[in-house]
Amino acid sequence: MRISTKGRYALRVLVDLAEHQADDFVPLKVIATRQQISEKYLESILKVLVRNKILTGRRGKGGGYRLTKPPEQYTVGSILRLTEGDLAPVACLDQGADNCPRTANCRTLPMWRKLDELVNNYLDSITIADLMESPPAK
Amino acid sequence: MRISTKGRYALRVLVDLAEHQADDFVPLKVIATRQQISEKYLESILKVLVRNKILTGRRGKGGGYRLTKPPEQYTVGSILRLTEGDLAPVACLDQGADNCPRTANCRTLPMWRKLDELVNNYLDSITIADLMESPPAK
Protein backbone atom coordinates (compact mmCIF):
# COMPACT_ATOMS: atom_id res chain seq x y z
CA MET A 1 0.00 0.00 0.00
CA ARG A 2 -0.51 3.20 -0.77
CA ILE A 3 -4.18 2.81 -1.55
CA SER A 4 -4.91 3.68 -5.19
CA THR A 5 -8.17 4.63 -6.84
CA LYS A 6 -8.80 0.96 -7.50
CA GLY A 7 -9.18 0.18 -3.82
CA ARG A 8 -10.89 3.40 -2.93
CA TYR A 9 -13.44 3.04 -5.71
CA ALA A 10 -14.09 -0.59 -4.81
CA LEU A 11 -14.95 0.37 -1.24
CA ARG A 12 -17.20 3.19 -2.33
CA VAL A 13 -19.05 0.88 -4.71
CA LEU A 14 -19.61 -1.72 -2.01
CA VAL A 15 -21.00 0.88 0.34
CA ASP A 16 -23.18 2.18 -2.46
CA LEU A 17 -24.51 -1.29 -3.20
CA ALA A 18 -25.06 -1.94 0.48
CA GLU A 19 -27.13 1.21 0.74
CA HIS A 20 -29.21 0.13 -2.25
CA GLN A 21 -29.64 -3.52 -1.44
CA ALA A 22 -33.41 -3.17 -1.89
CA ASP A 23 -32.90 -2.38 -5.59
CA ASP A 24 -31.75 -5.93 -6.25
CA PHE A 25 -29.43 -5.65 -9.27
CA VAL A 26 -27.89 -2.23 -9.81
CA PRO A 27 -26.45 -1.51 -13.28
CA LEU A 28 -22.86 -0.29 -13.59
CA LYS A 29 -24.08 2.85 -15.27
CA VAL A 30 -26.11 3.83 -12.23
CA ILE A 31 -23.27 3.21 -9.79
CA ALA A 32 -20.78 5.06 -11.96
CA THR A 33 -23.04 8.08 -12.25
CA ARG A 34 -23.87 8.11 -8.57
CA GLN A 35 -20.22 7.77 -7.56
CA GLN A 36 -18.85 9.92 -10.37
CA ILE A 37 -16.45 7.29 -11.61
CA SER A 38 -15.59 6.49 -15.24
CA GLU A 39 -17.81 3.63 -16.39
CA LYS A 40 -15.18 1.73 -18.27
CA TYR A 41 -12.60 2.02 -15.54
CA LEU A 42 -15.07 0.96 -12.90
CA GLU A 43 -15.91 -2.06 -15.02
CA SER A 44 -12.36 -3.33 -14.76
CA ILE A 45 -12.48 -3.01 -10.99
CA LEU A 46 -15.81 -4.78 -10.60
CA LYS A 47 -14.53 -7.62 -12.72
CA VAL A 48 -12.06 -8.47 -9.97
CA LEU A 49 -14.75 -8.32 -7.32
CA VAL A 50 -17.02 -10.62 -9.30
CA ARG A 51 -14.23 -13.09 -9.96
CA ASN A 52 -13.64 -13.25 -6.22
CA LYS A 53 -17.33 -13.69 -5.36
CA ILE A 54 -17.62 -10.36 -3.64
CA LEU A 55 -20.31 -9.39 -6.11
CA THR A 56 -22.60 -11.22 -8.50
CA GLY A 57 -23.16 -9.81 -11.95
CA ARG A 58 -26.28 -10.44 -13.96
CA ARG A 59 -26.29 -9.83 -17.70
CA GLY A 60 -28.91 -8.46 -20.01
CA LYS A 61 -31.82 -6.16 -19.45
CA GLY A 62 -32.59 -5.70 -15.78
CA GLY A 63 -29.10 -6.91 -14.94
CA GLY A 64 -26.40 -5.28 -12.87
CA TYR A 65 -24.43 -6.02 -9.73
CA ARG A 66 -25.36 -7.15 -6.24
CA LEU A 67 -23.57 -8.04 -3.02
CA THR A 68 -23.24 -11.75 -2.33
CA LYS A 69 -23.21 -11.34 1.43
CA PRO A 70 -24.54 -8.89 4.03
CA PRO A 71 -22.35 -5.76 4.43
CA GLU A 72 -21.05 -6.70 7.88
CA GLN A 73 -19.35 -9.75 6.42
CA TYR A 74 -16.90 -7.81 4.24
CA THR A 75 -13.83 -6.40 5.94
CA VAL A 76 -12.14 -3.42 4.36
CA GLY A 77 -8.82 -5.23 4.57
CA SER A 78 -10.01 -8.21 2.56
CA ILE A 79 -11.36 -5.97 -0.20
CA LEU A 80 -8.21 -3.89 -0.38
CA ARG A 81 -5.95 -6.93 -0.50
CA LEU A 82 -7.94 -8.06 -3.54
CA THR A 83 -7.85 -4.82 -5.47
CA GLU A 84 -4.45 -3.55 -4.38
CA GLY A 85 -2.75 -6.90 -4.52
CA ASP A 86 -0.78 -6.28 -1.36
CA LEU A 87 -0.89 -3.89 1.56
CA ALA A 88 2.75 -4.22 2.57
CA PRO A 89 4.30 -0.84 3.50
CA VAL A 90 7.66 -1.78 1.96
CA ALA A 91 8.68 -3.90 -1.03
CA CYS A 92 10.69 -6.15 1.29
CA LEU A 93 7.42 -7.53 2.67
CA ASP A 94 5.65 -8.11 -0.64
CA GLN A 95 4.53 -11.63 -1.26
CA GLY A 96 7.12 -13.39 -3.34
CA ALA A 97 9.67 -10.69 -2.63
CA ASP A 98 13.18 -11.92 -3.19
CA ASN A 99 14.34 -11.87 0.41
CA CYS A 100 17.52 -9.84 0.38
CA PRO A 101 20.72 -11.20 1.93
CA ARG A 102 20.61 -8.60 4.68
CA THR A 103 17.30 -9.89 6.05
CA ALA A 104 19.04 -11.68 8.88
CA ASN A 105 20.52 -8.57 10.43
CA CYS A 106 18.40 -5.77 8.99
CA ARG A 107 17.83 -3.12 11.63
CA THR A 108 14.59 -1.88 10.16
CA LEU A 109 12.75 -5.04 9.12
CA PRO A 110 11.11 -5.72 12.50
CA MET A 111 9.65 -2.22 12.42
CA TRP A 112 8.20 -2.73 8.93
CA ARG A 113 6.67 -5.99 10.03
CA LYS A 114 4.97 -4.37 13.00
CA LEU A 115 3.71 -1.54 10.83
CA ASP A 116 2.32 -4.04 8.36
CA GLU A 117 0.54 -5.84 11.16
CA LEU A 118 -0.82 -2.60 12.57
CA VAL A 119 -2.27 -1.55 9.24
CA ASN A 120 -3.78 -4.90 8.40
CA ASN A 121 -5.31 -5.33 11.82
CA TYR A 122 -6.88 -1.92 11.64
CA LEU A 123 -8.32 -2.44 8.16
CA ASP A 124 -9.58 -5.88 9.10
CA SER A 125 -11.44 -4.44 12.05
CA ILE A 126 -13.69 -2.37 9.79
CA THR A 127 -16.56 -3.72 7.70
CA ILE A 128 -18.61 -2.24 4.92
CA ALA A 129 -21.47 -1.99 7.39
CA ASP A 130 -19.27 0.20 9.61
CA LEU A 131 -18.64 2.52 6.69
CA MET A 132 -22.37 2.90 6.06
CA GLU A 133 -22.91 4.03 9.61
CA SER A 134 -19.97 6.38 9.41
CA PRO A 135 -21.28 9.88 10.10
CA PRO A 136 -20.61 12.45 7.37
CA ALA A 137 -17.79 14.76 8.46
CA LYS A 138 -18.84 18.33 8.82
CA MET B 1 3.12 6.12 1.80
CA ARG B 2 4.21 3.22 0.52
CA ILE B 3 7.78 3.57 1.71
CA SER B 4 10.20 3.64 -1.23
CA THR B 5 13.92 2.96 -1.29
CA LYS B 6 14.51 6.64 -0.61
CA GLY B 7 13.06 6.42 2.87
CA ARG B 8 14.39 2.96 3.61
CA TYR B 9 17.90 3.89 2.55
CA ALA B 10 17.77 7.12 4.55
CA LEU B 11 16.92 5.22 7.72
CA ARG B 12 19.63 2.68 7.15
CA VAL B 13 22.18 5.41 6.61
CA LEU B 14 21.20 7.18 9.79
CA VAL B 15 21.52 3.98 11.78
CA ASP B 16 24.88 3.36 10.13
CA LEU B 17 26.11 6.83 11.01
CA ALA B 18 24.80 6.45 14.55
CA GLU B 19 26.74 3.24 14.93
CA HIS B 20 29.90 4.97 13.66
CA GLN B 21 29.61 8.25 15.49
CA ALA B 22 33.15 7.85 16.78
CA ASP B 23 34.51 8.09 13.24
CA ASP B 24 33.53 11.75 13.01
CA PHE B 25 32.95 12.39 9.30
CA VAL B 26 32.11 9.32 7.27
CA PRO B 27 32.53 9.59 3.47
CA LEU B 28 29.62 8.69 1.22
CA LYS B 29 31.71 6.03 -0.43
CA VAL B 30 32.16 4.18 2.84
CA ILE B 31 28.47 4.29 3.72
CA ALA B 32 27.45 3.20 0.24
CA THR B 33 29.81 0.24 0.31
CA ARG B 34 28.81 -0.79 3.79
CA GLN B 35 25.10 -0.54 3.01
CA GLN B 36 25.38 -1.82 -0.55
CA ILE B 37 23.64 1.19 -2.05
CA SER B 38 24.53 2.94 -5.33
CA GLU B 39 26.79 5.88 -4.51
CA LYS B 40 25.22 8.37 -6.84
CA TYR B 41 21.68 7.51 -5.85
CA LEU B 42 22.54 7.73 -2.20
CA GLU B 43 24.03 11.14 -2.81
CA SER B 44 20.69 12.48 -3.94
CA ILE B 45 19.06 11.18 -0.80
CA LEU B 46 21.66 12.61 1.55
CA LYS B 47 21.31 15.97 -0.15
CA VAL B 48 17.78 16.19 1.24
CA LEU B 49 18.92 15.22 4.70
CA VAL B 50 21.67 17.84 4.67
CA ARG B 51 19.31 20.55 3.45
CA ASN B 52 17.03 19.74 6.37
CA LYS B 53 19.82 19.75 8.94
CA ILE B 54 19.53 16.07 9.69
CA LEU B 55 23.14 15.64 8.63
CA THR B 56 26.11 17.90 8.15
CA GLY B 57 28.30 17.44 5.15
CA ARG B 58 31.96 18.41 5.07
CA ARG B 59 33.71 18.80 1.73
CA GLY B 60 37.21 17.97 0.66
CA LYS B 61 39.68 15.41 1.80
CA GLY B 62 38.75 13.96 5.17
CA GLY B 63 35.18 15.10 4.63
CA GLY B 64 31.97 13.13 4.75
CA TYR B 65 28.71 13.12 6.66
CA ARG B 66 27.81 13.24 10.33
CA LEU B 67 24.65 13.35 12.44
CA THR B 68 23.75 16.75 13.82
CA LYS B 69 21.99 15.36 16.85
CA PRO B 70 22.13 12.25 19.06
CA PRO B 71 20.27 9.25 17.56
CA GLU B 72 17.44 9.31 20.08
CA GLN B 73 16.37 12.73 18.83
CA TYR B 74 15.40 11.56 15.33
CA THR B 75 12.02 9.94 14.96
CA VAL B 76 11.52 7.56 12.07
CA GLY B 77 8.37 9.45 11.13
CA SER B 78 10.14 12.78 10.76
CA ILE B 79 12.79 11.27 8.51
CA LEU B 80 10.27 9.49 6.32
CA ARG B 81 8.12 12.57 5.92
CA LEU B 82 11.21 14.35 4.59
CA THR B 83 12.32 11.72 2.11
CA GLU B 84 8.93 10.41 1.07
CA GLY B 85 7.27 13.79 0.97
CA ASP B 86 4.11 12.50 2.56
CA LEU B 87 2.98 9.43 4.46
CA ALA B 88 -0.71 9.74 3.62
CA PRO B 89 -2.27 6.36 2.77
CA VAL B 90 -4.52 7.90 0.11
CA ALA B 91 -4.12 10.77 -2.33
CA CYS B 92 -7.14 12.49 -0.77
CA LEU B 93 -5.03 13.25 2.31
CA ASP B 94 -1.92 14.53 0.53
CA GLN B 95 -0.88 18.01 1.46
CA GLY B 96 -2.24 20.40 -1.12
CA ALA B 97 -4.64 17.80 -2.44
CA ASP B 98 -7.54 19.38 -4.24
CA ASN B 99 -10.27 18.48 -1.81
CA CYS B 100 -12.92 16.77 -3.86
CA PRO B 101 -16.52 17.93 -3.73
CA ARG B 102 -17.59 14.71 -2.03
CA THR B 103 -15.41 15.34 1.03
CA ALA B 104 -18.40 16.48 3.06
CA ASN B 105 -20.25 13.18 2.87
CA CYS B 106 -17.53 10.71 1.92
CA ARG B 107 -18.14 7.44 3.72
CA THR B 108 -14.51 6.39 3.71
CA LEU B 109 -12.60 9.57 4.53
CA PRO B 110 -12.83 9.23 8.33
CA MET B 111 -11.29 5.78 8.06
CA TRP B 112 -8.38 7.06 5.96
CA ARG B 113 -7.79 9.83 8.45
CA LYS B 114 -7.62 7.38 11.34
CA LEU B 115 -5.30 5.12 9.40
CA ASP B 116 -3.05 8.07 8.64
CA GLU B 117 -2.98 8.97 12.31
CA LEU B 118 -2.26 5.40 13.31
CA VAL B 119 0.70 5.12 10.95
CA ASN B 120 2.20 8.49 11.83
CA ASN B 121 1.85 7.91 15.55
CA TYR B 122 3.55 4.57 15.28
CA LEU B 123 6.43 5.86 13.20
CA ASP B 124 6.86 8.86 15.45
CA SER B 125 7.17 6.59 18.46
CA ILE B 126 10.39 5.06 17.11
CA THR B 127 13.78 6.74 17.05
CA ILE B 128 17.02 5.93 15.29
CA ALA B 129 18.39 4.88 18.68
CA ASP B 130 15.58 2.32 18.93
CA LEU B 131 16.58 0.87 15.58
CA MET B 132 20.17 0.46 16.73
CA GLU B 133 19.04 -1.59 19.67
CA SER B 134 16.72 -3.64 17.52
CA PRO B 135 17.78 -7.26 17.86
CA PRO B 136 18.59 -9.01 14.58
CA ALA B 137 15.74 -11.32 13.59
CA LYS B 138 16.71 -14.95 13.46
Add this chain to the structure above:
DNA sequence: TAATTAACCTACTATCCCAATATGTTTATA
Protein backbone atom coordinates in the same frame (compact mmCIF):
# COMPACT_ATOMS: atom_id res chain seq x y z
C1' DT C 1 -38.04 -13.36 -32.67
C1' DA C 2 -35.93 -9.03 -32.94
C1' DA C 3 -34.41 -5.02 -30.47
C1' DT C 4 -32.38 -3.54 -26.47
C1' DT C 5 -29.84 -3.58 -22.37
C1' DA C 6 -26.04 -4.63 -19.81
C1' DA C 7 -22.26 -7.55 -18.25
C1' DC C 8 -17.99 -9.45 -19.95
C1' DC C 9 -13.43 -9.54 -22.55
C1' DT C 10 -9.02 -7.93 -24.81
C1' DA C 11 -6.01 -4.62 -26.08
C1' DC C 12 -4.02 -0.14 -26.11
C1' DT C 13 -2.23 4.57 -24.29
C1' DA C 14 -0.79 8.68 -21.79
C1' DT C 15 1.21 10.10 -17.66
C1' DC C 16 3.61 9.92 -13.61
C1' DC C 17 6.92 8.29 -10.23
C1' DC C 18 10.78 5.42 -8.85
C1' DA C 19 15.47 4.22 -9.14
C1' DA C 20 19.25 5.09 -10.97
C1' DT C 21 23.14 7.02 -14.08
C1' DA C 22 26.11 10.44 -16.08
C1' DT C 23 28.78 14.52 -16.09
C1' DG C 24 30.45 18.14 -14.15
C1' DT C 25 31.68 21.98 -10.33
C1' DT C 26 33.16 23.53 -5.89
C1' DT C 27 35.62 23.10 -1.59
C1' DA C 28 38.86 21.54 1.68
C1' DT C 29 42.98 18.91 3.04
C1' DA C 30 47.75 16.97 2.89
Add this chain to the structure above:
DNA sequence: TATAAACATATTGGGATAGTAGGTTAATTA
Protein backbone atom coordinates in the same frame (compact mmCIF):
# COMPACT_ATOMS: atom_id res chain seq x y z
C1' DT D 1 49.12 21.51 -6.36
C1' DA D 2 47.28 17.03 -6.52
C1' DT D 3 43.63 14.63 -4.46
C1' DA D 4 39.47 13.52 -2.09
C1' DA D 5 35.01 14.33 -1.40
C1' DA D 6 30.63 16.92 -1.15
C1' DC D 7 27.50 19.47 -4.08
C1' DA D 8 24.67 20.40 -8.50
C1' DT D 9 21.97 19.47 -12.69
C1' DA D 10 20.21 16.72 -16.45
C1' DT D 11 18.73 12.58 -18.45
C1' DT D 12 16.95 7.77 -18.76
C1' DG D 13 14.58 3.19 -18.43
C1' DG D 14 10.99 0.73 -16.50
C1' DG D 15 6.81 -0.16 -14.18
C1' DA D 16 2.52 1.10 -12.21
C1' DT D 17 -1.66 3.98 -12.31
C1' DA D 18 -5.69 5.57 -14.45
C1' DG D 19 -7.91 5.45 -17.79
C1' DT D 20 -9.90 4.57 -23.30
C1' DA D 21 -11.64 2.07 -27.13
C1' DG D 22 -14.04 -1.43 -29.38
C1' DG D 23 -16.02 -5.74 -29.66
C1' DT D 24 -18.65 -10.18 -27.74
C1' DT D 25 -22.00 -12.71 -25.05
C1' DA D 26 -26.17 -13.20 -22.47
C1' DA D 27 -30.71 -12.09 -20.75
C1' DT D 28 -35.12 -9.29 -21.08
C1' DT D 29 -39.12 -7.53 -23.15
C1' DA D 30 -41.90 -5.63 -26.79
